[in-house]
Structures are given as C-alpha cells and as structure tokens.
Amino acid sequence: MALRRLLLSVLFAVVAGAPFAAPAQSPFASPHGNVERRDPLFLRYAEMYDRYFEQTETMVAANKAIAIPMPRQCAFIYADEYARNQVSEREVQELALGRCQRRLQELGPIGENYGFECRCQLVVSNDRYLVPRSSLPDEAYGPASIFFRDDRGGMARLNGYARYGALIGRNRSVTFTVNNPRSEQACDGTLTTGGGASGEFSLSCFGGRLAARGTFQSKTGQPNDHIVARGQTQRNLPVVLVIGLPSQLAAGHYGGI
C-alpha cells in the first residue's frame, strides 16, 4: 500500500510539475529555428563564434544563451553565457541577459545616438533562436559620432548610428552609412583595410557638402571595440569618425580635435 502511494505521488509530481519546469512547453516558444555557423549573428561577433562553435570547453556546454540589445541597430555589444548541467537553462539565460544589461549601462547613455529604446533581449538559448531571424542584425551596427571643426573654430558633433556591410578585416573594402538618431541616412563612405586593423577611409555627408578622407584604426578592448577614423576635408578641416562608442565616450576619447 505504501509503495503504491509512493508511486502515485511520484507520478503525480512528474505529471504536475512538467508544464512549469520545462520552458520548451512555454506558450511563447516559437519555432524560429536553430542556430547555424554562418548566421550573421555569429559572423558579426567572431569571438562569440569561436566560443559557440569552436572552443571545446564552451561548445559542449549543456546550457548556452546569447543576449544582445535590440532592435538590431542597437546590437553593438553582446553577452554569451555557457554552463554545464549544474546551472539551469533559466539561470544561464538570466546571466546572459544581466550581463548584456550591465554592459549597456556601463557604456553610458545612448540616447544621443538612437532615437528609440535599445533593450537587451535573449535571442538564443540552447541553439534555438528565441526571436524571428529577420529581426536579428544581418550586418554590423554601432553608435557613431562625427566630430568636425570648421575654419572658425566651431565644433560640430554629429551623433547617430552606423551600419556597415561586412566585417572589417575580412573584406578589403567595406561600405558604411551613418544615420541620424531618427534613422535618416546622412552619410556614407568606405573603409579600406591595408591589411590588419587599420586602413583608409572616405566619408561623404549631405550629398558631399561634408566630405573627408583619412585613415582609420580598429581598436579592440576597453571601453568597447570600436573604429576611429581621422581625416580632413578638402579644405584641410579636421574630421573624426568614431563607430562603436556611445556619444559621451566617443567625445571623451576623441572629441578634442
């Protein structure tokens, strides 16, 4: 009798607990498909690609989660978390989301760059996309600032965001656009590597009214991976373009032209 009661209890607990314990049965789980190596998200972040697909320690993790700021224009940082079985999928998701949010806060306000709210969101959990793939970044995006000093000493600080079509370093020439915070395109240009993390750039804004050429460098690490391009207009006026740093950080590091 006691055994029967025990069996019934176990059965009851399994049946009853299942819907709450298994995220896979979530009414919100939507089939957005599984991750693949060549997905733009992984091509964009080479280090994450390595961790997710190449490095033994992380690729075999029982639970993996990736969070990025969304919408896609905001995805200039990311957070990926990996854990073995002792950490649940939920905890790994929380870790990724929390780290993304912290990172975003640490880099300072981005309201001068984006006229819309950027918010960290889980996009991948255990090889499953949690959002439609079409909403994910298909190219590289980042906050952008252009500093320009005119011949009267007046200083212009143009803050928005940039979109660039391919990966610096993998493609020799990369085109980019700079939009204002209202997502109106103001500038375009090219970054041409001479091999390595530096090269030449050209910039043209407002139908050529502000045009500059010069050199750029890709910088990795603190405060965030970014590109800084320094050049001059045809009238030898200095122009600096920074991609990858929110406006205040960009001004703090490169605004003093």
Added chain:
Amino acid sequence: MRALAVTALLVVIAGQAAAQSAGDMERCFRDPRACAGGGAAPAPAPPPGTGGVAAAPAARAPDHTSVLQAPEAERRKLQESLKALDKYAGPIDGNLQSDASTKGIADWQKGKGLPPTGKLTPEEARALNADAANAPIKRIEPAPAPAPAPAVSTAAANLDALKAAEAKRAERRKVAEPKAQAALDLLLADMKKYAASGGADGPLAGEFKDLKALYAATGLGRSSTLRVSGTTEDYGASKSGVAHVVELRLAADPDAKKPAYCVVLAWNSAAAAGRKDGAAVPCGDVAGLETWKTSQGLRSDWR
C-alpha cells in the same frame, strides 16, 4: 562688369565658407533631406535682421543703446547666449559693457561677418539668441594633449550614473508599490475563485488563455482551500497602459508538504479597463517572459 564678376566671386567664396560651418553641418545632420542635393545650405534658423549677416549699407547710425538699456534679464540672456556659443566665460551679471562681454560680442560679430564693434543692435541681439538656441551642442575646446580620457574616470562617471539610475528606480518603485500591490491582491482573489471552479470560471478564465492548460496540468483540480501567494515580478508603463507581471505559487496542501506550483501571469491594465493582453508562463520560462515584456514595450519601474 568687372565689379559684378568680383562680387559674384565673393558670393561664391562666402557661400563655400558657410557651407562647411559646424552649425550648418549639425542642421544638415538633423535634417539630411534638406541638404541632400549638396547645394544650398538649409536655411539656418532665421536670425532676424541679420540673415546672411552681410552688413547692410549704413543708411543711419546703428542702434547700440537699446540693447544696453534693455531689462537686466534680457542682458543676462545675451550673456548666456554668448556663453553657450563659447564666446564668453565671465559672470552672468547683465553687464554688456565689461571687457569680457564686449570681446565676446566682437568675436561673435566677427564670426558672422559683421563689424566687430563689441556692441549689439537689437537685430544682432535677436540673431545672437537664435544662434545660441540653435547650437544644440556646446563647442569643445581642443584638449591640450589628445590622450584618451583615462578609463578610470569614465568608469567612475558611469558608476555614478548607474547609482543615480538605481536611486531613481528605487524611488519609482516606491511610488509603484501600492498600485502593484492592489493589482496583486485582486489577482490573488480571482485566482482563488478560479481554483474553486476547477480552472473553468471566474475573471481569469478569459483573460489568460494559456492559464487553463497550465492549471489543468498541476492536477490541483477544484479546490476552495487552495493556498495562493504571489509577488510582483515586474511593473511599469507599457504601450497599452501599465504592465503587471506577477509570480504566483499555488499549493493545495495546507501544511505545504506537497510542492507548490509556480506560474507567472502578465497583463496590461489601462484606466477603467480590466486585465488585457494576458499571458501565463511557467516560472522557469525567462525567455518567454522577456518576449512578452518586449512585445508590450514594458519600461520597468520595478527592477
């Protein structure tokens, strides 16, 4: 004929110079379509009277006294405008005849192509205020050395900003707490009714369509003695009003020997309306919950 050609050349040169002024570039950036042709600059915010600031032929002596005799508030405002344009670093005392003020005015006039008299006509005063109002970002003086700002100061500034944001959020949460608690109390009462009906009737039945399946799976069945407890998990403005996210724990056993079941209910409420956009998710489904929050545009006052 020659004079005409020289004049035309001067106009062209002046036009080119204006085409690359910092102010123009900022205006173009704010409204790229206005400058897309690459030709004429978008009309700068109208500085009445001075417009292109080409000095008008002096048919009569300029009026420099009106501004000096203007009310102190207006004179202070002009000093503030000079300061905003980085032409003045002195005190805001309304004294437009001080050395610093006259120098600042002369600098500004020079920049506009006006005679640098150091005194303002009423038209120039209006143009100066308009210039300041249209200068969204203050000039940055060139740094003595182009060394990157030390990371420590940036980190410290960000830490301060983070602390300030947290303090602000704590304040918002304090304000939100009574409202969130009232909504939670109502939900707990409704949940009891729902359990008493075996997951069939009551206000919740139509509001959270996913709840029925989740409740059925708990096996708690019809229970008038169900223990229901809950905590607010998130709360804040959403695109359809106010979003509530509540974590509920359900237990049939009064001694709590059996495990409690956990479900998160999320909904929006608006003035004079009940719960809408309801969603029920298992407590472990962080991604599902975040998806709902994002879809509702939740701006948290809670966490």
